[in-house]
Amino acid sequence: MKPLLLPCSLLIFLLPVIIYVECVPDSHSASKQEHVHFDTGGLSRDSFPKGFVFGTSTAAYQVEGMARKEGRGPCMWDIFTKIPGFIADNSSGDVAVDQYNRYEHDVDIMQKLNFDAYRFSISWSRIFPNGAGEVNWKGVAYYHRLINYLHLKGITPYACLVHQDLPYELHKKYKGYLDRQIVKDYAHFADFCFKTFGDKVKNWFTFNEPRNTAVLGYDDGSFPPARCSKPYGDCSEGNSSTEPYIVTHNIILSHATAVQIYRQKYLATQKGRIGIILDFNWYEPLTDSVADNLAAQRARDFNVGW
Numbered sequence: 001m002k003p004l005l006l007p008c009s010l011l012i013f014l015l016p017v018i019i020y021v022e023c024v025p026d027s028h029s030a031s032k033q034e035h036v037h038f039d040t041g042g043l044s045r046d047s048f049p050k051g052f053v054f055g056t057s058t059a060a061y062q063v064e065g066m067a068r069k070e071g072r073g074p075c076m077w078d079i080f081t082k083i084p085g086f087i088a089d090n091s092s093g094d095v096a097v098d099q100y101n102r103y104e105h106d107v108d109i110m111q112k113l114n115f116d117a118y119r120f121s122i123s124w125s126r127i128f129p130n131g132a133g134e135v136n137w138k139g140v141a142y143y144h145r146l147i148n149y150l151h152l153k154g155i156t157p158y159a160c161l162v163h164q165d166l167p168y169e170l171h172k173k174y175k176g177y178l179d180r181q182i183v184k185d186y187a188h189f190a191d192f193c194f195k196t197f198g199d200k201v202k203n204w205f206t207f208n209e210p211r212n213t214a215v216l217g218y219d220d221g222s223f224p225p226a227r228c229s230k231p232y233g234d235c236s237e238g239n240s241s242t243e244p245y246i247v248t249h250n251i252i253l254s255h256a257t258a259v260q261i262y263r264q265k266y267l268a269t270q271k272g273r274i275g276i277i278l279d280f281n282w283y284e285p286l287t288d289s290v291a292d293n294l295a296a297q298r299a300r301d302f303n304v305g306w
Contacts, residue, residue, distance in 0.1 A: 053156075055117030056110060059163035059208065061093045064123065066100040071136035073129025075165040076176075076224035086226070103146050107153050117156040120146070121163035121208060122197075124189055131167035132185045140196060147200045159197065160205040160277060161190055161258070164213060164223065171225055177213065177247040183254045190258035194266045202272035204262065206255040209279045210306060213251065218243040252306060280304045 045054070061067075061077050068074070081092035099106055110118055124131065126139035150157045170176050170185060190206070207213070212223065219240045221228035227238025255276055262274045280303035285292035 053116045055115045055119060055155075055158070057119035057158075058099070058121070059160075059165070060121045060123035060126070061096070061163070061165045063096050063099040063120075064126075065093065065095040065098040067092070067094040070100070070138045070142070071126070071129060072123065072139060073125040073131075073136075074168040075123065075125045076168055076171060077165060079168050080224040080226060100142060104149055107146075107149050107155060110155055111153040115155055117158055117203075118150055119158035119160060119203075119205075121160040121165070122193055123165060124162060125165070125167040125169075127192065128167065128189060129169070131170035131173070132188055135192070143197060147197060151200065156203065157201050158203040158205070159193070159201045160208050161193060162186070162206070163208040166224075176225065177218075177250050178243060180250060180253075182250050183257055186254040187257045187261060191261050191265070194262055194270070198266050198270040198272065202270065204272060204274040205277050206258045206274065207251060208277045210248070210251045210255075210276070211279060211303060214244040214247045218247050248302075248306075255306070276306060278304060278306055 045052075061075060066072065067078055077093060081087050081090075084090070097106075107118070122143060123139065126142070127136060128134070129136050147157050147159075166176050170182065174181050176182055194204070216223035217225055218227045218238060219232055221233040221235040221238065226235055227243060228235040229238055229240045232240040259274050262272070266272070281299075283296045283299040283303070285296040
């Protein structure tokens with residue numbers, strides 16, 4: 001089988017035991033659809049508890065494209081993917097799978113696969129190009145179109161406010177998550193989203209995997225803003241002993257502030273839910289010693305104690 005050419009969307013689903021691969025045709029080719037059957041071992045929707053939600057999820061920077069168009073401001077990844085050597089193959093999310101223009105096609109695939117829900121993230125810098133201040137109404141209109149089309153196709157929207165894509169202007173202005181000002185600016189962004197989209201979005205997440213923001217961005221420096229210190233990493237600036245904890249503290253404050261805003265201003269009328277998305281590792285002590293038990297508990301707290 002010949003390799004598939006991008007841009008394409010790949011979605012895998014167990015029911016009705018088919019993998020669909022659909023690619024956007026160009027002017028020289030016709031669209032193709034491949035059906036691959038495989039044994040699920042008897043697994044079906046009935047294998048899951050009643051109310052279990054089947055869906056898919058994405059992150060704005062990873063799928064939307066239109067990175068510097070339609071009024072969007074730069075996020076951290078826009079800047080750091082342009083640094084030679086930061087990304088192995090120098091790829092970026094400038095185009096990605098172009099969901100900004102192809103969202104109907106992608107949602108149609110979700111409907112064909114019988115998904116219940118779609119979790120997407122809202123690009124902060126597409127709504128507020130500078131992180132605060134002037135609103136980019138073209139960006140607002142895009143999310144209205146996406147949400148409306150999801151409802152049209154019977155798919156429940158789940159919205160995440162930040163998925164590793166802090167507006168670069170806030171980092172440039174005051175070092176982003178290292179400064180307490182981030183709590184105020186994030187709260188303003190969250191409030192705007194609740195007010196603007198909350199009549200159609202009933203499932204909210206404040207942050208996606210905040211541990212990765214703190215650890216990969218400020219401990220080993222493999223994510224933007226690439227801050228760390230030896231021996232944990234080899235960055236030009238940063239302090240791995242202190243900055244991950246400062247960032248963690250400010251993200252927790254931001255999360256708590258957004259939750260409070262939603263509960264106090266919007267919950268009674270919008271009747272939605274709000275939470276946070278965590279990824280984590282579980283740790284057990286190496287021995288039964290007090291020191292090892294305390295070390296394991298500290299590690300668990302940092303991973304799941306958000």
